[in-house]
Structures are given as C-alpha cells and as structure tokens.
Amino acid sequence: MEQRQVYLDNNATTPLHPEVVRTLTETMACFGNPSSMHGFGREARGLVEEARSNVASFIGALPEEVIFVGSGSEGNNTVLSILACQSGQCSCDRDHKIHIITTAIEHPCILETSKCLEGHGSRVTYLGVDKHGKIRLDELRASLTPQTGVVSVMMANNEIGTIQDIREIAQIVHAGGALFHTDAVQAFGKIPINVVDLGIDFLTVSAHKIYGPKGVGALYVRRGVRFCPLIHGGHQERGRRAGTENTLGIVGLGKAVELRSREMAEEAIRIAALKKALKEGIVERIPDVWFNGHPTDCLAGTLNVSFEGAEGESMLLYLDLEGIAVSTGSACASGSLDPSHVLMATGVPVERAHGSIRMSLGRENTMEDVDYVLDKLPGIINRIREMSTAYTRR
Amino acid sequence: MSTHQSWAYSEKVKDHFVNPRNVLKDDEYKEDGRGIVGNIQCGDEMLVVIKVDPENGTIADCKWKTYGCASAIASTSAMSELVMGMPIDEAFGIGPKQIASALGQLPDNKIHCSVLGDKALRAAINDYYTRTGQPEKVIKEESRIICKCMNVTDHEIEEAILEGARTFLELQEKTKMSTACGKCKDDAETLLKVYMKKHFS
Numbered sequence: 001m002e003q004r005q006v007y008l009d010n011n012a013t014t015p016l017h018p019e020v021v022r023t024l025t026e027t028m029a030c031f032g033n034p035s036s037m038h039g040f041g042r043e044a045r046g047l048v049e050e051a052r053s054n055v056a057s058f059i060g061a062l063p064e065e066v067i068f069v070g071s072g073s074e075g076n077n078t079v080l081s082i083l084a085c086q087s088g089q090c091s092c093d094r095d096h097k098i099h100i101i102t103t104a105i106e107h108p109c110i111l112e113t114s115k116c117l118e119g120h121g122s123r124v125t126y127l128g129v130d131k132h133g134k135i136r137l138d139e140l141r142a143s144l145t146p147q148t149g150v151v152s153v154m155m156a157n158n159e160i161g162t163i164q165d166i167r168e169i170a171q172i173v174h175a176g177g178a179l180f181h182t183d184a185v186q187a188f189g190k191i192p193i194n195v196v197d198l199g200i201d202f203l204t205v206s207a208h209k210i211y212g213p214k215g216v217g218a219l220y221v222r223r224g225v226r227f228c229p230l231i232h233g234g235h236q237e238r239g240r241r242a243g244t245e246n247t248l249g250i251v252g253l254g255k256a257v258e259l260r261s262r263e264m265a266e267e268a269i270r271i272a273a274l275k276k277a278l279k280e281g282i283v284e285r286i287p288d289v290w291f292n293g294h295p296t297d298c299l300a301g302t303l304n305v306s307f308e309g310a311e312g313e314s315m316l317l318y319l320d321l322e323g324i325a326v327s328t329g330s331a332c333a334s335g336s337l338d339p340s341h342v343l344m345a346t347g348v349p350v351e352r353a354h355g356s357i358r359m360s361l362g363r364e365n366t367m368e369d370v371d372y373v374l375d376k377l378p379g380i381i382n383r384i385r386e387m388s389t390a391y392t393r394r
Numbered sequence: 395m396s397t398h399q400s401w402a403y404s405e406k407v408k409d410h411f412v413n414p415r416n417v418l419k420d421d422e423y424k425e426d427g428r429g430i431v432g433n434i435q436c437g438d439e440m441l442v443v444i445k446v447d448p449e450n451g452t453i454a455d456c457k458w459k460t461y462g463c464a465s466a467i468a469s470t471s472a473m474s475e476l477v478m479g480m481p482i483d484e485a486f487g488i489g490p491k492q493i494a495s496a497l498g499q500l501p502d503n504k505i506h507c508s509v510l511g512d513k514a515l516r517a518a519i520n521d522y523y524t525r526t527g528q529p530e531k532v533i534k535e536e537s538r539i540i541c542k543c544m545n546v547t548d549h550e551i552e553e554a555i556l557e558g559a560r561t562f563l564e565l566q567e568k569t570k571m572s573t574a575c576g577k578c579k580d581d582a583e584t585l586l587k588v589y590m591k592k593h594f595s
Contacts, residue, residue: 311438313463314411321412339437351434354461387417389441390434390461 003323006369010209010301010362011158011186012327016252017211017363023255024213027248034245035236044247051254055218058257059203060194067219067237068250072185073109075204075219076152078230078241079181080113083149084120085228097149097178103127103135104345105162106154110183111341123147132294133162133346137172144176150202151178155187159342159358160293161302163191170199179225185209185217189260190268190299201225207249211363212256216249263363271361272300274370278359279303281374286381288391290352292343301361304343306352309391310384315357318380324373326357351390403464404498410468415475418443418457425457427525429517432510438462440470442514446482446522453477453485458514463507465500470511472496477515486519486533488512490593505556505593540581543574548585555589562586 007015016024027047032040034048049063056063069075083100102114104126114124125143127135135153144151151173156163166182173180181202184193189210195203202225206217219241221227227240234242282289288308307315312328319326328340339353348356359373385391403411418441425443432439438461445455456474460466473493477485490509494500500508516535523531537547546569554568565571565582572578 309461311461311463314467317411317464350437354434354437386419387414387459387467388461389430389439389459 004369004372005323005325006372007325007364008359008361008369008373009325009327010365011161011299011358011360013208013214014211014362015364016213017256017259019259020212020252020255024248024252027251030247032247034247044245047251047254048245048247051250051257054254054257054261055205058193058261059188059205059220060196061220062223064238065195065220065223067221067240068245068253069217069219069241070215070243070246072107072183072204072206072209072217074230075206075217076107076109076181076183077113078219079150079202079204080110080117080152081230082226082228083122084117097147099123099125099145099147099149101125101127101140101143101148101151101178103129103153105129105133105157105159105342106152107158107183107185110152110154127153129162129345131347132297133157133160133292133342134164134294134297135169137165137168140169141172141176144173144178146177148176148178150181151176152181152183154183154185155193155203156184156191156299156302157293157342158186159340160304160346161186161299161360162294163187163297163299165297166198166200174199186299186302189257189264190301192264195220195222207253207256210256210260213249213252216246216253218253267363268300271363271365274361274365274367275301275303277367278361278370278373279305281370282377285374285378287393290348292346292348292356299360301365303359303361304356305359306348306356307381307385308352308355309388310355310381311388312354312356314384315355315380318384319357319376322376322380324376326359328357403468403500406472406496406498407464407468407500410471410497411464414467414471416455416457416471416478418459423457425518427518427520427522429514429519429521431513431517432462434461438466438507438510440466440510440514442470442474442511442518444515444518444522448526451482453480453482456515458511460510462510465507466510468497469493469500469508470514473511473515482519482522486516488515509556540585541569541571541574541578543578544570544572546571551582551585552589555586556593559586560590 030044032044034045052063052066056066100114100122102110118124127139129135153164153169155166170180179201182200183204185206188205201222203220208214229240231242236242290306292304316326316328339350343353426446427444430441441459443457444453447454456477458470458474476496489512493508520532537549539547550569554565559565559568562582566573572582
C-alpha cells in the first residue's frame with residue numbers, strides 16, 4: 001500500500017496550482033523577448049504586462065509600481081541596498097539617511113543584508129518583539145531618528161505566523177520621516193493587502209509561496225519614492241531591474257495571483273478549521289506542549305509547537321519516515337546548534353526552542369491529513385521522550 | 395511515488411535511528427558507572443550508563459538516553475553495540491571516527507552530534523573507576539587555554555571545528571578567540587590543522 005504523503009511545509013514552498021501548471025504549459029512555447037518590437041516580442045510583452053496588472057490590482061497598486069524580481073530575497077536586498085548607494089552615477093536621491101530599523105525576527109535575507117550594510121557604514125536598529133512575536137510600537141517610535149532612511153518590518157513571520165500591525169507601524173514610520181518596507185512573502189495571498197490603505201512604500205512578494213513557480217517575485221515601489229536598482233545594465237522594468245524578463249515565471253506569478261484573488265478568502269476559513277482541529281487534537285493527545293506565536297493575529301495555516309523533551313530534528317525525521325513533511329527552525333537540521341532566532345526573540349526558553357516544529361498548512365491539505373498526523377504524532381513524541389534525558393512524565 | 399528513496403543519512407544511520415539499540419528504559423537500572431555530557435540549553439544532552447564485568451575488566455552492558463538529533467541517536471546506538479564486551483580501556487579510546495565508520499559515515503556537519511556518545515562513555519568509565527576506588531585510573535580530559543585574552547581553550551576550538559568552523563576567521567567568529575591581542579593566531583592555525591586531520595581526514 002502506498003504510504004500517505006502529508007505536506008505540512010507550505011511556508012517553505014508550495015506545490016504549483018494545477019491551473020498554474022496549465023497556464024505555464026500553454027505559455028511554454030512563447031519565447032519572444034518582451035523588449036523586442038516585432039510580433040514575437042509583443043506577444044511576450046503582453047503576457048508580462050497582464051501579469052503585472054494582476055499583481056498590481058491584487059494589492060491596490062498601479063501596474064507601473066510593480067517590478068518583477070528573481071525572488072523575495074532579491075526584492076528585500078534591493079530595498080535595503082538603496083540606502084547604501086553612494087554612487088555619483090546613480091539617480092537615486094542620496095540624502096545620507098544611513099539608519100535602518102528592522103526587527104529581530106526577520107528572514108535572514110533582511111538580517112544578513114542589514115549586517116552587511118553595517119559593514120558599509122550604515123547603522124541598524126533591530127527591534128525586539130513581545131512573547132507573541134509583535135514589535136512594540138513605542139520602541140519603534142523611540143528608535144526613529146532624522147537619519148532613519150527605511151524601516152523594514154515583515155508583515156507575517158515565516159516561523160510563527162505572527163501578523164504585525166502594519167497600518168499603525170507605517171503611520172509611525174512616516175511621522176518619523178522614513179520610508180516603510182514590508183517583507184510580505186508569507187502574508188501575500190493569505191491575508192488581504194492594500195498598499196495604499198496600509199501606507200506601504202515598498203513591499204516584497206514571492207510566487208512560490210502562493211502555488212506559483214520558483215525563481216520569481218515582485219517588488220512594489222510606491223510611485224515617487226527614492227529608488228535605485230540592485231541589478232544595473234538594462235532598460236527592463238523601467239530601468240529598475242536589468243535582465244531579460246523571466247516571462248514564464250512572471251506568467252506563473254500572474255496566474256497564481258489571479259487564483260489567489262478568487263480562492264484566498266474561502267480557503268483561509270477552511271485552513272483555519274484544519275489548524276484548529278490539529279491544534280486541539282495535539283492538546284488532547286499529547287501532554288506538555290506549547291504553541292508559539294500570536295493566539296489570534298496569526299496566519300491561518302501556520303502552527304508552531306514545542307514538545308517538552310523532544311528535539312526538533314529527530315521529530316522532523318521520524319515524521320518524514322511516516323510521509324509527513326514539517327520543518328524545524330531549530331538547531332541540528334542546519335548543522336548548527338543555534339536555536340531559532342525567531343523563537344529566541346519571543347523569549348521562549350532555549351530548550352523549548354530546540355524542541356519545536358512548524359506545521360504549515362496549504363490548499364491541498366484535508367481533514368484526512370490532519371487525522372493522519374494526529375494518528376502518528378503521539379507515538380513519535382512518546383518514542384522520542386522515552387529515550388530523552390530531558391523529559392520526565394508528570 | 396516514494397519520497398524516501400534517498401534518506402538524508404546512510405541506511406545504517408536510518409536503521410539505528412528507527413530501531414535504536416540499548417536505550418535506557420529501566421528507571422531502576424543498577425549501573426556501575428554513569429556519565430552525562432552536554433545540556434539541553436545547548437541543544438543536545440547525552441547520558442551513558444555502563445555495567446562492568448569485574449572479572450575480565452570488560453563492558454558488560456551499555457545503555458543510553460539522549461536529547462539529541464538523528465545523528466546523536468544513531469551514533470550512540472551504534473557505539474553501545476560496539477563497546478559491548480570490550481575491555482574498558484579499549485572502550486575508553488573509542489572516538490567519533492570509529493563510530494562514524496560503523497555507521498557508514500555521517501555528513502561533515504553532523505560529526506559534532508556524534509561526539510557526545512563517546513564523551514559520555516568516557517565520563518561513565520571514569521565514574522566507574524571513582525566508585526570502585528581506583529581514582530588513579532581516572533583520565534581527565536585536560537584543557538589548555540589557547541587564547542588568554544578571551545579565555546578560549548583547545549577543547550572549545552575543537553568543538554567549534556566540529557560545529558563547522560573551517561578557517562581562522564570562522565574560529566574567531568564562533569569562539570571570539572584571537573579578537574583582542576591576536577597573539578594566539580599561529581596556535582589556532584596549528585590546532586585547526588590538527589583537529590581537521592583528527593576528525594575529517
């Protein structure tokens with residue numbers, strides 16, 4: 001009998017939506033360079049611009065405010081690098097605002113870029129978070145200085161799913177005279193986003209988290225704000241991102257976004273019900289567990305849970321042997337023993353951070369999946385605890 | 395379609411991970427020696443208990459428990475089989491290399507997870523010597539301070555290398571050694587070569 005496969009790692013990446021597969025297959029033969037004036041080029045240009053309109057209207061932006069990029073990481077790097085631009089050649093309006101504010105729970109592509117910029121003379125403030133993973137607005141207010149160029153706060157966290165109060169944050173940032181960027185890679189396509197309503201200057205999204213292809217994302221840059229490209233050398237994307245457009249990827253992103261606009265609301269309700277069942281099932285079946293993240297302001301599909309006395313990687317691998325895919329932000333999987341920087345920032349005790357797994361549900365998950373996990377998980381946790389030095393049954 | 399055609403580790407590691415041997419389950423176990431190393435704050439902890447056959451001076455039984463990853467579980471399981479019936483002094487000399495080869499190799503970045511088992515075994519053997527009134531046989535793993543400014547020992551350098559440091563810069567980053575006066579740089583470079591050879595050659 002085939003082993004059941006349950007994919008609970010949708011925050012890492014998602015399977016292509018079948019309709020995205022169909023669109024991609026149909027588009028595969030379109031090879032024209034969107035910059036060419038002839039018919040081949042015009043066909044490709046049409047597809048790219050249609051995708052741009054889809055993305056723009058989904059977030060309440062203008063098409064010209066959307067730049068296609070190669071990944072969420074590229075989008076995030078692009079925004080932060082604007083501050084570091086010292087080039088006399090560049091048209092970006094250098095005003096020597098060299099202070100960046102970000103948070104301790106950002107994705108590494110923000111944290112590492114910030115660290116790199118510190119080495120190039122920028123000053124970076126890393127805001128802490130409360131026990132649920134939210135930044136403190138007073139701390140943000142107090143950190144803003146006249147030198148603050150950009151504030152980057154992720155909309156929803158990849159590990160614990162906590163959703164920040166973006167509108168309030170953007171207001172504070174603007175009152176302080178800085179620009180506001182949000183890494184919305186995890187939030188995009190899961191919660192409604194309107195960049196005008198929220199007051200966002202820069203926003204990063206990625207296709208492969210919303211059932212689109214890998215290697216493509218988009219960066220929203222509000223009209224009129226300071227910008228300078230990360231990748232120079234071409235007129236593509238109105239001179240803002242050089243390189244021949246990844247037509248196929250962009251088409252996939254556009255289709256994925258179109259599908260999200262139709263399916264997102266209903267799906268969020270269904271997924272929230274699955275997560276509720278999963279969470280309650282765990283509580284009923286397994287003692288000594290803790291849930292990490294915000295009790296209400298949390299992505300519908302993200303469940304981060306710590307099991308006392310059970311180490312993260314061993315849980316991941318025993319679950320993998322049963323066909324269940326989860327992830328661990330912690331420790332040993334990466335070869336380093338450092339616990340998740342996100343959980344540590346929320347003040348979770350270090351042993352609980354080492355013993356956590358993230359289950360992230362997606363559109364393909366069903367109640368049967370949840371039942372299967374609830375059938376396998378208690379036995380696995382029990383086995384690990386039986387050989388654990390760090391668990392005593394109460 | 396099976397997704398398990400390629401397991402991240404060798405089949406032997408998988409076998410020991412799925413069916414760990416000699417796990418200590420008896421709360422009333424009467425051991426002759428007990429060693430515990432690491433701690434859960436650091437992400438892994440290992441307990442090894444032994445029974446000794448006093449006639450032959452061999453390990454009569456070896457059991458263990460861990461808070462650790464798949465590599466820690468598998469390597470300690472393999473080690474517990476390896477040392478069964480072995481003369482104590484020989485068991486004392488078991489190292490990660492022998493355990494890793496018994497498992498058909500571990501990925502480089504997981505070697506550090508496999509050193510806990512043999513460390514805990516040595517602690518258990520020392521404990522046995524202490525309990526049986528043979529303190530002269532206890533072999534302490536002496537550590538030597540290499541970086542006097544930052545108080546970093548050769549053991550800490552070895553650990554950093556096991557955790558993935560491969561260059562002097564990475565050693566500096568992990569241990570903070572040689573970040574003040576810098577006089578210990580040559581010693582660090584030498585130790586880097588020695589420990590790389592010991593664990594990864």
